[in-house]
Amino acid sequence: FCQTLLQTVFPPELRFASVKLFNRISNWFSSYCYFDITEIDGVNTNELYNAVQLYLSSSVSITGSRLSLTRALNSSAFTFGLSNNDCIIDTFNGVNVLWEHVVTQRQAQTFSWRALPDEKRGFTLRIKKKDKSLILNSYLDYIMEKANDIRRKNQDRLLYTNSRGGSLDSRGHPWESVPFKHPSTFETLAMDPEKKKEIMEDLEDFANGQTFYQKTGRAWKRGYLLYGPPGTGKSSMIAAMANYLGYDIYDLELTEVHTNSELRKLLMKTSSKSIIVIEDIDCSINLSNRKKTNNSGSRNCYDSGAPEMRGGCGSGSGEDGGNSVTLSGLLNFTDGLWSCCGSERIFVFTTNHIEKLDPALLRSGRMDMHIFMSYCSFPSLKILLKNYLSFEESDLDDSVLKELEKVLDKAEMTPADISEVLIKNRRNKRKAVRELLEALKLKAERNAKNGGLKNGDDVEEEEQEKRALESPKEEFDFEETLKEGGDQDNIK
Numbered sequence: 140f141c142q143t144l145l146q147t148v149f150p151p152e153l154r155f156a157s158v159k160l161f162n163r164i165s166n167w168f169s170s171y172c173y174f175d176i177t178e179i180d181g182v183n184t185n186e187l188y189n190a191v192q193l194y195l196s197s198s199v200s201i202t203g204s205r206l207s208l209t210r211a212l213n214s215s216a217f218t219f220g221l222s223n224n225d226c227i228i229d230t231f232n233g234v235n236v237l238w239e240h241v242v243t244q245r246q247a248q249t250f251s252w253r254a255l256p257d258e259k260r261g262f263t264l265r266i267k268k269k270d271k272s273l274i275l276n277s278y279l280d281y282i283m284e285k286a287n288d289i290r291r292k293n294q295d296r297l298l299y300t301n302s303r304g305g306s307l308d309s310r311g312h313p314w315e316s317v318p319f320k321h322p323s324t325f326e327t328l329a330m331d332p333e334k335k336k337e338i339m340e341d342l343e344d345f346a347n348g349q350t351f352y353q354k355t356g357r358a359w360k361r362g363y364l365l366y367g368p369p370g371t372g373k374s375s376m377i378a379a380m381a382n383y384l385g386y387d388i389y390d391l392e393l394t395e396v397h398t399n400s401e402l403r404k405l406l407m408k409t410s411s412k413s414i415i416v417i418e419d420i421d422c423s424i425n426l427s428n429r430k431k432t433n434n435s436g437s438r439n440c441y442d443s444g445a446p447e448m449r450g451g452c453g454s455g456s457g458e459d460g461g462n463s464v465t466l467s468g469l470l471n472f473t474d475g476l477w478s479c480c481g482s483e484r485i486f487v488f489t490t491n492h493i494e495k496l497d498p499a500l501l502r503s504g505r506m507d508m509h510i511f512m513s514y515c516s517f518p519s520l521k522i523l524l525k526n527y528l529s530f531e532e533s534d535l536d537d538s539v540l541k542e543l544e545k546v547l548d549k550a551e552m553t554p555a556d557i558s559e560v561l562i563k564n565r566r567n568k569r570k571a572v573r574e575l576l577e578a579l580k581l582k583a584e585r586n587a588k589n590g591g592l593k594n595g596d597d598v599e600e601e602e603q604e605k606r607a608l609e610s611p612k613e614e615f616d617f618e619e620t621l622k623e624g625g626d627q628d629n630i631k
């Protein structure tokens with residue numbers, strides 16, 4: 140009745156002004172303020188709307204009674220979001236904010252250069268007036284950053300390589316990339332669950348550690364050294380790390396890098412949030428050479444100009460300064476001022492022989508965490524049985540489990556060997572376990588015959604094969620080494 144009275148007595152202008160005044164007064168007394176974030180702002184898509192949507196869809200801390208679930212085509216995950224006209228509370232730095240997803244039907248299609256959707260969508264953010272500065276200064280930036288993270292995680296990651304021998308591509312980049320689709324994850328990785336957890340936590344702390352690294356004045360980078368016999372999952376671990384953090388991988392082929400400055404350029408062209416990998420570091424650079432150089436009275440390898448040739452000074456790989464990445468160049472690469480020209484970088488080196496590495500490379504700060512990838516242990520075996528045969532611990536007889544456990548340590552089989560046996564027999568699970576047990580026993584017997592623990596020769600042999608396959612030059616270098624070691628007979 141009042142409304143009709145108002146409509147008849149007051150002219151529209153006055154009515155409009157009084158509503159405005161009323162709103163203003165009520166706003167003045169209210170302790171809240173509101174922000175509308177519409178999907179389409181004029182003709183432009185509002186970046187913030189998309190970011191908020193992504194952020195709200197992933198934020199596990201958010202609680203809401205009604206959420207919409209979606210799964211995009213080819214996507215590997217469900218996302219949830221706010222249903223139409225529903226609210227959700229989020230907390231940021233101890234401050235509660237309320238998000239409402241407002242969807243209204245667009246009345247009549249107004250003229251526009253491009254077709255607008257039938258619905259008008261937007262988020263309304265309600266905050267306390269006293270929190271306004273916090274929200275405007277940090278919360279929205281935080282949302283944008285989180286959304287970028289999520290976007291990156293959903294995208295394909297890339298595997299970069301420098302295997303073109305230092306030549307640049309058409310855009311002047313030294314790295315070549317392919318989509319990285321390695322399926323290895325921490326779930327599929329067979330290793331001691333406690334060790335695995337420790338590594339995952341370390342990675343998480345690193346990825347979330349921006350303020351920590353800033354506060355402590357450290358460059359935001361971390362080094363991991365993975366060492367252990369071939370086939371124990373070092374490369375799989377790197378893939379799992381990349382998949383876990385959503386980082387790209389730069390697989391640095393040191394044998395393709397000719398000088399220290401080239402190495403530095405490569406580093407400068409890597410993006411942040413990436414893992415820089417040097418596999419088989421002991422094969423890529425002759426680190427033992429350092430002592431030789433010192434003994435012969437020539438310059439120390441820490442001197443950046445030292446002629447530290449891969450394959451040894453006298454091995455003919457070129458005193459002409461051809462292939463000459465020095466240990467100091469490598470140390471500068473991981474640790475020097477140049478290593479900080481980006482941020483959030485992880486360095487991973489792998490080796491089969493940690494004892495061959497120069498202590499300078501191992502000291503903390505360079506390689507912060509040394510991870511030993513061991514032969515298959517009993518907890519690792521259980522993971523493999525679960526992944527390959529879907530066996531839970533309770534599916535197997537106690538006696539079989541005990542037998543497996545008893546023989547496993549003595550057998551010293553790698554997860555790669557064991558998974559091979561399991562894959563071969565995966566149609567018949569019981570047979571797979573039987574064969575595995577037989578293989579383990581056979582190997583354990585062999586090891587016992589060879590005198591207790593497996594001597595280094597077997598590993599060395601596998602190593603040699605690997606190096607011989609890598610390049611004819613490496614093969615040559617290796618022979619040199621063997622002559623020095625005097626056990627050439629071992630080469631087949």
Ligand SMILES: Nc1ncnc2c1ncn2[C@@H]1O[C@H](COP(=O)(O)OP(=O)(O)OP(=O)(O)O)[C@@H](O)[C@H]1O
Nearest residue numbers: 327328329330368369370371372373374375554555
């Ligand atoms: N710990 C593990 N968990 C699961 N699978 C593994 C593990 N170790 C090895 N494998 C399997 O064995 C294969 C070889 O492993 P990977 O290439 O990771 O070994 P590596 O330690 O890098 O060996 P290398 O020293 O020869 O490079 C992989 O395809 C993987 O499926």
Ligand SMILES: [Mg+2]
Nearest residue numbers: 373374375418
């Ligand atoms: Mg490997």
